[in-house]
Amino acid sequence: MGSATRIAVLRERASGETRVSATPETVRKLIGLGASVAVEAGAGLHASIADADYLAAGAAVSPLAQVLDGANIVLGIQAPDPALLDGAASGAWVVAAMDPFAQPSRVGAYAAAGLEALAMELMPRITRAQSMDILSSQSNLSGYKAVLVAANLYGRAFPMMMTAAGTVSAAKAFVMGVGVAGLQAIATARRLGAQVSATDVRSATREQIQSLGAKPIFVENVRGIEGEGAGGYAGEMSEEYRRAQAELVSAHLARQDIVITTALIPGRAAPRLISDAQIATMKPGSVIFDLAAPQGGNVEGGVADEVVERHGVKIAGFSNTPAHLPAEASALFARNLFNFVSAFWDKEQGKPILDDEIGAAIRLTQGGRVVHPRLLG
Template sequence: MKIAVVKELAAGEPRVAATAETVKKFVALGASVAVESGAGLNASIADADYAAAGATVGARAETLAGAGIVLGIQGPDPASLGGVAPGALVVASLSPFTERARIDAYAAAGLEALAMEFMPRITRAQSMDILSSQSNLAGYKAAILAASEYGRVFPMMMTAAGTVSAAKCFVMGVGVAGLQAIATARRMGAQVSATDVRSATKEQIQSLGAKPIFVENVKGIEGEGSGGYATEMSEEYQKAQAELVSGHIAKQDIVITTALIPGRAAPRLISDAQIATMRTGSVIVDLAAESGGNVEGAVAGETVVIHGVKVIGAKNMAGTMAADASALFSRNLFNFLSAFWDKEKNAPVLDEEIGDAIRLTQGGKIVNARLLG
C-alpha cells in the first residue's frame, strides 16, 4: 500500500499530516510512503528528514501516482488528487458540514473520504482523536495570546513600589481547549474562573484550581452531550446563564471562549452590551470565531477593539505551533491506521463502529448517516 503525504494548499495552513517519526512507523508496517517535496517545511521538517525515515520525496504528481491512501490536514481539493488508485482513502479533517461540495466531489471521483473529526469519543479511539490533540494546543495558545495582548501582568507581584493584583481570567466552555486554557492561565498566575453548561465539569474546573461559575437554580446538562460535546440549552437556562455571566464578566480582565456545537454555528455567549461592561484594555479570545463566533463582533483571523476591549478572533490556533501540532496530528493518523492494519492485505480494514462513524463517501455515494439525515 502506498501512502501519499501532500503539501497543504489551503491559505495559512502550515501543518503537515506526517512527520519523519510517523513515516518511519508506516514503513515498518509494510507501507511505502511518498511525501510531496516541501510538505513539511513550515512545520520544521526538511525533505531530507523524510528521506532518512524511508520516504520517497518528489513532486505532487509522482507522490500521488498509484497511492491507496492520501493523508492531509485539511481536506485536499479532489481536483488536485489526480493519479491516485481507484477508491483511494482520503484521511484528513474534512469539515463535512461546511464543505459539502467538496465531499460530493470526493464521492463523484470514487474516493473514500474519512473525516477524522468524526472519530467517536470512545476509549479505544482516544489516541486517534485529532480534535482533542489540536484543541489542547489551541487552549494553551489562547491563554498565551491573551497574556501577550493584555497590557498588564498575569500573576500577583509584590514589589517595593507596591503590589500588582493578579489578572482575572474567565474561561467559557470546559472541553479540552477550555481545560488547557484554565491550566495554562493558572500556571501563569492568573485568578481563574470557568463555566460550562455541563454540570459534570465542576469537578474538573476545581481540580485545576479554578472557581466554577454555574447557574444553580436552573438545570444544565447532567454530564456530556452527544460525543462529549454540549448541546443547545433551553431558553430558561440560556437566560439564567446570560444574567450570571453578565455580572461576572464585568469584573474580568481576560475572557476565553471555547464553545462549539458540531454541525451548527457556535453559540453566542458574549454580547456587545456585555463587552461594554468590561474595563478598557481587557482581552477576549474567541476560539470559536471560525465557526461563527461566541462573541458578538469577533472576526476570524483578526483582532478588533470593541468598547476598548481587544477581541481576538482565533483562526487555526494549533497551526501557529505547526511543529508540535503536526507531530500530534500525525500520531493520531498513525494510531488510527495502524490499529486496523491488515498485514496480509497490507492495508487498513476498518471495523463498523469506527469505520461507519468517520466514512463519508464510498462507491461513488455519500454514506455517512450524519450527512444523510
C-alpha cells in the same frame, strides 16, 4: 489495495495552514507496518521539517504527481481538492479533516472520483478511539495558545508580584466552555499566575475546574444545568438556563481581565456567549480570545484573524489556532493519523481494513456514492 500499500503525504494548500499530516517519526512507523510513504516536496517546511528529514526517515520526496501515482492512502490536515488527486488508486482512502457539512459538494466530488473520504473530525468519542481524536489533540494546543495570545495583548502582568515599589495584582481570567481546550486554557492561565474561574453547561465539569485550582461559576437549580449532548459534547441549553446563565455571566464578566471562549457544537454555528452590551461592562484594557472564531464566534463583533477593539476591550481569535503552533500541532495530528491507520492494519493483507463503528462514523464516501447518514438526509 495491493500488497504494498502506498501512502501519500500532501503539502497543505489552504490559506494559513502550516501543519503537515506526517512527521519523520510517523513516516518511520508507517514504513514499519509494511507501507511505502511518499511525501510531497516542501510539505513540512512550515512545521520546521526539511525534505531531508523525510528522506532520512525512509520516505520518497517528490512532486505532487509522483507522490499520488498509485497512492492507496492520501493523508492531509485539511481535505485536499479532489481535482488534485488524479493518479491515486481507485478506492483510495483520503484521510483528513473534511468539514463535510459545510462542504457537501467536495464530498460529492470525492464520491464521483471513486475515492473513500474519511473525516477524522467525526471520530467517535469512545475509549479506543481517543488516540485517533484530532479534535482533542488540536484543541489542547489551541487552549494553550489562546491564553498566550491573550496575555500578549493584555497590557499588564498575569501574576501577582511583590516589589519594592508596591504590589501588582494578579489578572482575573475566565474560561467559558470546559472541554479539552478550556481545560488547557485554565491550566495555562494558572501557570502564568492568573486568578482563574470557569463555566460550562455540563455540571460534570465542576470537579474538573476545581481540580485545576480554578473557581467554578455555575447557575444553580435551573433546568438545563446538565447540558450533556451526544458523545460527550455540550448540547443546546434550555431557554430558562440560557437566561439564568446570561445574568450570572454578565455580572462575572464585568470583573474579568481575560476571557477565553471555547464553545462549539460540531456541525453547527458557534453559540453566542458574549454580547456587545456585556463587552461594554468590561474594564478597558481587558482581552477576549474567541476560540470559536472559525465557526462564527462566541463573541459579538469579533472578526477571525483580526484584533477588534470594542468599548476599550480587545477581541481576538484565529481562523486556525493550531496552525500557530505548527511543529507540535503537526506532531500530534500525525500521531493521530498513524494511530488510526495502525489500529486497522491487517498484516496478512498488508493494508488497513476499516469495518466497524469507527468506519461507520467517519466514512463519507465509498464505491462511488456518498454513504454517511448525516449527508443523506
